[in-house]
Amino acid sequence: MMAELSVSGLDAAYGASQVLFGVEFDVERGETLALMGRNGAGKSTTFKAIAGLLSPRGGKVLLRGQDLAGAKPYRIARAGVGFVPEDRQVFPEHTVEENLEVAQKPGPGGGDWNVERAFQVFPMLVPLRKRMAGRLSGGEQQMLTIARSLMGNPAVLLLDEPSEGLAPLIVAQIGDLIRKLREMGTTIVLAEQNSRFCLGVATRVAVIDKGAIVWRGGVEQFRADPSVQARYLQV
Amino acid sequence: MDLGELASCLGSASCVVTQVSAGLTIGLLIFLVASGLTLIFGVLGLVNFAHGTLYMLGSYFALTAYGTTGSFLAAVGAGAFGVALVGLLMERFLLSRIYGTDVLMQLLVCYAIILILDDVVKIVWGGDFLKMDLPDAFRRPPVIIAGGIVPYYYVILFAITAAIAVILAWGMGRTRFGRTVRAAAVNPGMVGALGINTTAVFAAVFAIGSLLAGLAGALSAPIRSVVPGAGVSILIESFIVTVIGGMGSIWGALIASLLIGFTRSFGSIGFPLFTEGMMFLMMALVLLVKPSGLAGKPHA
Numbered sequence: 001m002m003a004e005l006s007v008s009g010l011d012a013a014y015g016a017s018q019v020l021f022g023v024e025f026d027v028e029r030g031e032t033l034a035l036m037g038r039n040g041a042g043k044s045t046t047f048k049a050i051a052g053l054l055s056p057r058g059g060k061v062l063l064r065g066q067d068l069a070g071a072k073p074y075r076i077a078r079a080g081v082g083f084v085p086e087d088r089q090v091f092p093e094h095t096v097e098e099n100l101e102v103a104q105k106p107g108p109g110g111g112d113w114n115v116e117r118a119f120q121v122f123p124m125l126v127p128l129r130k131r132m133a134g135r136l137s138g139g140e141q142q143m144l145t146i147a148r149s150l151m152g153n154p155a156v157l158l159l160d161e162p163s164e165g166l167a168p169l170i171v172a173q174i175g176d177l178i179r180k181l182r183e184m185g186t187t188i189v190l191a192e193q194n195s196r197f198c199l200g201v202a203t204r205v206a207v208i209d210k211g212a213i214v215w216r217g218g219v220e221q222f223r224a225d226p227s228v229q230a231r232y233l234q235v
Numbered sequence: 236m237d238l239g240e241l242a243s244c245l246g247s248a249s250c251v252v253t254q255v256s257a258g259l260t261i262g263l264l265i266f267l268v269a270s271g272l273t274l275i276f277g278v279l280g281l282v283n284f285a286h287g288t289l290y291m292l293g294s295y296f297a298l299t300a301y302g303t304t305g306s307f308l309a310a311v312g313a314g315a316f317g318v319a320l321v322g323l324l325m326e327r328f329l330l331s332r333i334y335g336t337d338v339l340m341q342l343l344v345c346y347a348i349i350l351i352l353d354d355v356v357k358i359v360w361g362g363d364f365l366k367m368d369l370p371d372a373f374r375r376p377p378v379i380i381a382g383g384i385v386p387y388y389y390v391i392l393f394a395i396t397a398a399i400a401v402i403l404a405w406g407m408g409r410t411r412f413g414r415t416v417r418a419a420a421v422n423p424g425m426v427g428a429l430g431i432n433t434t435a436v437f438a439a440v441f442a443i444g445s446l447l448a449g450l451a452g453a454l455s456a457p458i459r460s461v462v463p464g465a466g467v468s469i470l471i472e473s474f475i476v477t478v479i480g481g482m483g484s485i486w487g488a489l490i491a492s493l494l495i496g497f498t499r500s501f502g503s504i505g506f507p508l509f510t511e512g513m514m515f516l517m518m519a520l521v522l523l524v525k526p527s528g529l530a531g532k533p534h535a
Contacts, residue, residue, distance in 0.1 A: 053424060074432045094417065101414060102426070102429065103430075
């Protein structure tokens, strides 16, 4: 079976300093892959290189077999990659509803997402519908950006540190939401350093360190191997 | 300076009606040009110094189309859409390469465009003052309101420009395209990551801004003289309007345009030698009180 998203040999650099050294991982349709690593390990850079916000120096990004490496961000998004950046980037002077509308378009994910469906799956956004997105709390903005990316019906959703800087109660809500999306069949790659949060929602784990994947395996396997955590995740 | 004259005008309903109608008409024509300028600046971050030249081209296109077809509608269409096309080519081949550069570079490229297009106009249409005849349909007796004389064409102009202002405000605020444009103005990277071709959005915004300038040029061809370099004075007025209204704000541009229109119409009675100076004085006052303009955001 062809992987939904297959990244291989991905190299990327900021100017002269290379950050990614041949990143390689596959994501099967419907699974939630946790991409774990310390700050600066290359999680966000991997996502930016996949989404086209940073042009990779080499390697392949195959989405359902189609190579997207180096394409323009809007083409990659239309091909089916939904990217939720770490700093959320809601449109602050658009209402919640308008943020969703701007992103609405057909896509390969076949989720039939529209504004009404988004409000059904994200009921916490319903009372905020007409509020300016810039006035939402961090957790609300996080929910909104996830919903906004889904509006493009992506084949794969890249979530960059969705739990970062949020209160434990909100983190739990986001965890519930990611599980709900997985049950709906959404394919997700989740970049995180919060391993407790990650292990609660992921089906498989890939660990990144110094710009390369250093460990891959199932969630149980990861739990059973504390040396991986000690070596690559704890500060 | 003749403030007594101004006071007696303000005391007479007919004089007020005449001057208000003139001020509204001038103001709304400036608004068409200034709204395009402020739209392009707000979304693309480009100060289009060649915007007045697009206005001038609109007048010439209208003149020629009217001369060959005799249809006012064809004249306005040629001015608006012809200039939209010129603007689109300008954006694609020249200006899109200087987005994000410093304003000196933008000034240089736009100034080159101004000089080239002024010369092209001189070659094609000659350097003399030209005037477009008022179509027969608009040669009607003026409308009299409270004893004040309002030329019939002013009423037409007012209706068209007011409709455009409403369409523009509605389009930017209430349509999906308008929302996308506003989002792309704030965060083009994120808009692109949501699958929207921002390059195409930017080109469309520039074409719309150009269309507005061309439309204003076409509409003013029967009442203002058409001459090479005619773009400069309207460009200066448009800049005053965008500064007073706040760079990037359509509503600010509307209020400021009307302010400038009334300053011109009432100023021509009260202080005919100082109307231009008064516009700059108003700009200076607004900048002192609110440096970002009436409707502008700080550091926008």
